[in-house]
Amino acid sequence: MNRxxxxxxxxxxxxxxxxxxxxxxxxxxxGATDAGTVAQELVASGQYPVExxxxxxxxxxxxxMDLVAKHIYSRLTATDETGKIVGDLATEWxxxxxxxxxxxxxxxxxxxxxxxALDSADVVASFQRFLELDSPxxxxxxxxxxxxxxxxxxxxxxxxxDAAIPSKLTTFHLLPEETPVTEGGVGETPVGSGxxxxxxxxxxREVVLVPNPDYFGGAPSLTKLTLQTxxxxxxxxxxxxxxxxxxVWGVPDDQLAELQAAGSIKTEAVPSAGSVLIWFxxxxxxxxxxxxxxxxxxQAIDFATIIExxxxxxxxxxxxxxxxTVFGYAPQEPxxxxxxxxxxxxxxxxxxxxxxxxxxxxxxxxxxxSAIVSDLAEIGVRIDAREKEQAVYIEDLLALRWDINFQxxxxxxxxxxxxxxxxxxxxxxxxxxxxxxxxxxxxEAGSNPDQAxxxxxxxxxxxxxxxxxxxMFPMFVKTSYAWNEKVSGFTLDPQGLPDFRAAKVAGQ
Amino acid sequence: MTTAxxxxxxxxxxxxxxRRFRLGSVGTLAPLVIIGxxxxxxALGPVLLPxxxxxxxxxxxxxxxxxxxASGGTAWLGTDALGRDLLGQIVHGARTSVxxxxxxxxxxxxxxxxxxxxAGFRGGWVDAxxxxxxxxLQAFPGLVLAIVIAGIxxxxxxxxxxxxxxxxxxxxxRVTRGVVLSLRQRHWVDxxxxxxxxxxLLLVRHVLPFTAGPLVAMxxxxxxxxxxxxxxxxxxxxxxxxxxxxWGQTVAAGRGYLASAWWISAWPGLxxxxxxxxxxxxxxxxxxxxxxxxxx
Numbered sequence: 021m022n023r024x025x026x027x028x029x030x031x032x033x034x035x036x037x038x039x040x041x042x043x044x045x046x047x048x049x050x051g052a053t054d055a056g057t058v059a060q061e062l063v064a065s066g067q068y069p070v071e072x073x074x075x076x077x078x079x080x081x082x083x084x085m086d087l088v089a090k091h092i093y094s095r096l097t098a099t100d101e102t103g104k105i106v107g108d109l110a111t112e113w114x115x116x117x118x119x120x121x122x123x124x125x126x127x128x129x130x131x132x133x134x135x136x137a138l139d140s141a142d143v144v145a146s147f148q149r150f151l152e153l154d155s156p157x158x159x160x161x162x163x164x165x166x167x168x169x170x171x172x173x174x175x176x177x178x179x180x181x182d183a184a185i186p187s188k189l190t191t192f193h194l195l196p197e198e199t200p201v202t203e204g205g206v207g208e209t210p211v212g213s214g215x216x217x218x219x220x221x222x223x224x225r226e227v228v229l230v231p232n233p234d235y236f237g238g239a240p241s242l243t244k245l246t247l248q249t250x251x252x253x254x255x256x257x258x259x260x261x262x263x264x265x266x267x268v269w270g271v272p273d274d275q276l277a278e279l280q281a282a283g284s285i286k287t288e289a290v291p292s293a294g295s296v297l298i299w300f301x302x303x304x305x306x307x308x309x310x311x312x313x314x315x316x317x318x319q320a321i322d323f324a325t326i327i328e329x330x331x332x333x334x335x336x337x338x339x340x341x342x343x344x345t346v347f348g349y350a351p352q353e354p355x356x357x358x359x360x361x362x363x364x365x366x367x368x369x370x371x372x373x374x375x376x377x378x379x380x381x382x383x384x385x386x387x388x389x390s391a392i393v394s395d396l397a398e399i400g401v402r403i404d405a406r407e408k409e410q411a412v413y414i415e416d417l418l419a420l421r422w423d424i425n426f427q428x429x430x431x432x433x434x435x436x437x438x439x440x441x442x443x444x445x446x447x448x449x450x451x452x453x454x455x456x457x458x459x460x461x462x463x464e465a466g467s468n469p470d471q472a473x474x475x476x477x478x479x480x481x482x483x484x485x486x487x488x489x490x491x492m493f494p495m496f497v498k499t500s501y502a503w504n505e506k507v508s509g510f511t512l513d514p515q516g517l518p519d520f521r522a523a524k525v526a527g528q
Numbered sequence: 529m530t531t532a533x534x535x536x537x538x539x540x541x542x543x544x545x546x547r548r549f550r551l552g553s554v555g556t557l558a559p560l561v562i563i564g565x566x567x568x569x570x571a572l573g574p575v576l577l578p579x580x581x582x583x584x585x586x587x588x589x590x591x592x593x594x595x596x597x598a599s600g601g602t603a604w605l606g607t608d609a610l611g612r613d614l615l616g617q618i619v620h621g622a623r624t625s626v627x628x629x630x631x632x633x634x635x636x637x638x639x640x641x642x643x644x645x646x647a648g649f650r651g652g653w654v655d656a657x658x659x660x661x662x663x664x665l666q667a668f669p670g671l672v673l674a675i676v677i678a679g680i681x682x683x684x685x686x687x688x689x690x691x692x693x694x695x696x697x698x699x700x701x702r703v704t705r706g707v708v709l710s711l712r713q714r715h716w717v718d719x720x721x722x723x724x725x726x727x728x729l730l731l732v733r734h735v736l737p738f739t740a741g742p743l744v745a746m747x748x749x750x751x752x753x754x755x756x757x758x759x760x761x762x763x764x765x766x767x768x769x770x771x772x773x774x775w776g777q778t779v780a781a782g783r784g785y786l787a788s789a790w791w792i793s794a795w796p797g798l799x800x801x802x803x804x805x806x807x808x809x810x811x812x813x814x815x816x817x818x819x820x821x822x823x824x
Binding site: 393404 | 582583584586587589590609610611765769770783784785786787788
């Protein structure tokens, strides 16, 4: 009786396991279809989720949104790999003598994916929607008005001269005129004019793109592009190594070394316009009007060792609030690591050592933040490091619900106006710091048509931000890419927004 | 005071149990020794081996087991991605796990016995209400509820203990209620009631001792589950503050390095597995002896 039961059990177990053997784990990444040709399907995985497909929503300007938006929508201008401003939908542009009116000529014969023609009326409607929904990049265009004298021309009028309008327009995406002016009004399969269109969208997980046959730059050679989000780094790298995903970026240094040892993976670290910033909430009484306290906290942290140990390949010590590749960069006097002097300054300033200060960050910076907490604990400053996921993080960031904020920020369009000019004014209310002198410098720098003078003004503004320690600026960031050697043709974008319109998958 | 009838019952049961269960058998001795070892490490280890969870000696990052650290000491179990010694993390994590396990089990036992005994003994509408409460709470997935509770409030050790106790008392309550229900009409209970022994005293002296067996067996198994649940919460990064060392946190910190610095996740994982398996085996043995409530 027992032997029969055992045999029956084994047969049943084997029968149950057979379906699992039939399942395969690899999906995209390229496999041979018929003799010689390889399926041009590519799966790329970023770290930041795409919550919705509306570029004018509150997710506008976030890394996930920007990555998808550049593939499905057009912009007037875009940046190429070196950071130069090139025309996307606009063929040429010029400013008037005063520098406050910019005229853009639009490409002719462009169609949206629903077949309707793209003309200046769509640009005007999109821009007004962009401003009305108060998307974060809309802060680049205070008081700017748009008009369309004819179907292929748009004119931007700024209240003050603004030399950076072309760079700032890299953050503005075009939608059809009829799109409802509500958050998420684009729906799940939006109409756009970019190289790809959306086939399916699973919010927070993946978006599947197929080529737009009417794209004015020529339809992409890929037949399917899947942009996945795998927030967990080890899962992402495993997917790359098994062939499930073909391109990943944002690889931490430890894992980059591991991948370099593997055979079929190529890696590269590209200097970006991004840098790490650690703001102090200057609207809170213990940081407000206390530059000596903020500088002392900066002095207390040994950033050189942290960068050397944790980011040997993707980080370099910073000497300015903005990266060297950004227009307006000027080197400042580095802050020396001196914990004793820092502690003395803090004690003299009456710093409250009994209070626990809240530092907010997102998960990929955990080692860096742990090291900061450790260094500050050595001089007796207590930090509660709160890891927050993206949606909560952004909400708390904008509401100033933090004492210290750890973030990586780029400069869109490689121009200081989108970074310094957008984040450090009194009106911006992004870190509670308000300095009328800085405001004047930034306003002047933003409106001056002379690039040399702008450079000088941004240098002075950078000096104030640095020496007043509005935040700590420890590191310039390089973006690390890792991809399957069969893939080529995609751009190694320094901002971590690779462009796949020219990507190809090679044969076996 | 027990009557003659119950004395004979006890006497007939005990010899049978003794045949099935010897304290000296390897099956119970090995787990007991292992668990004892863990308790000793949890109690004395942190005293003998100081460890600072906040300090990050970056110069000692990712050292394999047995390497020498920058300050001259030896990292017997290696270091993690921030240079922190793993032996210290295992020892201090043992303390955290044992404290949380013991506290949660004690709280669950207390609450469970209280509610189960009252429900079983009083009967009537009290029993009906309490039994339905138990049923409703049993429908909640315990770990998910613990995650929700731990995620909402500010992190602390007390919060984790409360979050894990919220659904853990149910099984104790059910067992207690079952035993009490089956025993409250017995002869000795009736006799004591006739003699004028007040209700609560009756419950405590004449009924509850019979729940000891199954409850002890259950408590041992629950301890293992609580230790696992706490490690799960810490792995997810909720519940315990970073200043409290936990095996779950260590495993989480090592999961990006499984192919290179495998020791970061391996040691706490091993410690967890051995503890849970030992407790499970011990609990199994105890259930074999005590599982069926005596006096039935």
